[in-house]
Amino acid sequence: MTALNLEQVSPEETLTRYILHINHFSSLYRRVKYVVFMPAPNGETSVFRISHLSDNEIWGIGDREVAQKRSRPLLGRADIAAFHILSNKLKIAPDNNPPRHANIIGWPREKSEQKLIAMELAENAQLHLK
Amino acid sequence: MSVAVQCIDCPSFYVPCNMEYSKKEIWKTTVTIGRPIEEAVESLLELYKECSKPNWDGYGANPVSNDSISEALDFIQLLPSSFPIPQILAEPSGEIGLEWYKGKRLAFAISFSGKNMIAYAGIFGSNKTHGTEYFSDSIPTKIIENLRRLYP
Numbered sequence: 001m002t003a004l005n006l007e008q009v010s011p012e013e014t015l016t017r018y019i020l021h022i023n024h025f026s027s028l029y030r031r032v033k034y035v036v037f038m039p040a041p042n043g044e045t046s047v048f049r050i051s052h053l054s055d056n057e058i059w060g061i062g063d064r065e066v067a068q069k070r071s072r073p074l075l076g077r078a079d080i081a082a083f084h085i086l087s088n089k090l091k092i093a094p095d096n097n098p099p100r101h102a103n104i105i106g107w108p109r110e111k112s113e114q115k116l117i118a119m120e121l122a123e124n125a126q127l128h129l130k
Numbered sequence: 131m132s133v134a135v136q137c138i139d140c141p142s143f144y145v146p147c148n149m150e151y152s153k154k155e156i157w158k159t160t161v162t163i164g165r166p167i168e169e170a171v172e173s174l175l176e177l178y179k180e181c182s183k184p185n186w187d188g189y190g191a192n193p194v195s196n197d198s199i200s201e202a203l204d205f206i207q208l209l210p211s212s213f214p215i216p217q218i219l220a221e222p223s224g225e226i227g228l229e230w231y232k233g234k235r236l237a238f239a240i241s242f243s244g245k246n247m248i249a250y251a252g253i254f255g256s257n258k259t260h261g262t263e264y265f266s267d268s269i270p271t272k273i274i275e276n277l278r279r280l281y282p
Binding site: 020021023024026029031034035036039040041042046051066070071110111113115116119120123127 | 136174177180187188189190191192217219220221222223225227229234235237239241243248249251252253258259260261262
């Protein structure tokens with residue numbers, strides 16, 4: 001397994017946002033909805049770094065670190081290249097707690113601007129259903 | 131599950147008042163509507179039930195507020211029939227979002243905070259827009275203009 005740079009996320013890395021709510025994706029269009037990427041009230045969007053992991057390993061992280069800890073079923077995930085996040089003037093702060101975890105930070109204060117960026121991220125994300 | 135029932139004496143849609151809504155008293159109680167709006171009302175009520183508690187998304191989301199639900203319904207009632215009924219979403223901030231998705235890079239979304247302001251954003255191919263508009267008794271022109279970019 002390739003070692004992660006714990007200080008910085010490179011633009012080539014793939015990140016994923018695990019989906020716990022049925023309202024956050026469209027099965028019909030096989031797409032992620034923008035709300036998946038909107039920041040939480042603390043101003044951060046929680047993601048995991050999944051480059052060089054197998055599909056089973058990626059789902060395992062979601063089950064173990066996200067779904068089970070919240071006692072919710074894991075419904076899917078939205079994979080996105082870090083490049084798309086960085087090119088929208090956001091930052092990715094890896095904290096490795098739990099391992100491979102990072103937060104998307106640096107969201108603009110204005111709600112409409114947050115929404116536009118989240119829509120851009122959703123356009124560039126790939127939906128994977130469990 | 132449906133929680134809305136047909137009014138006995140009129141062809142309108144009655145929303146039962148067994149849920150705690152404060153402002154505007156459950157969208158003035160009765161609404162004359164067609165089937166798509168009926169479904170939108172049901173979606174809003176479902177969303178309220180699912181998302182009215184803190185952390186409903188597992189990521190620390192704020193609860194959806196009564197006032198944002200009320201504004202979203204007011205908006206849907208005012209929406210001209212030439213536009214489709216949008217997808218109804220809850221946002222982590224507790225706002226209600228409405229999304230019109232027509233295809234790749236053709237989308238428009240708005241949200242209601244319950245404070246008479248609509249935050250909007252749209253992607254129209256390589257063009258993008260975002261902003262905020264005051265919302266009270268009519269749909270702001272800017273919102274209609276952007277919807278027409280999707281549905282001419």
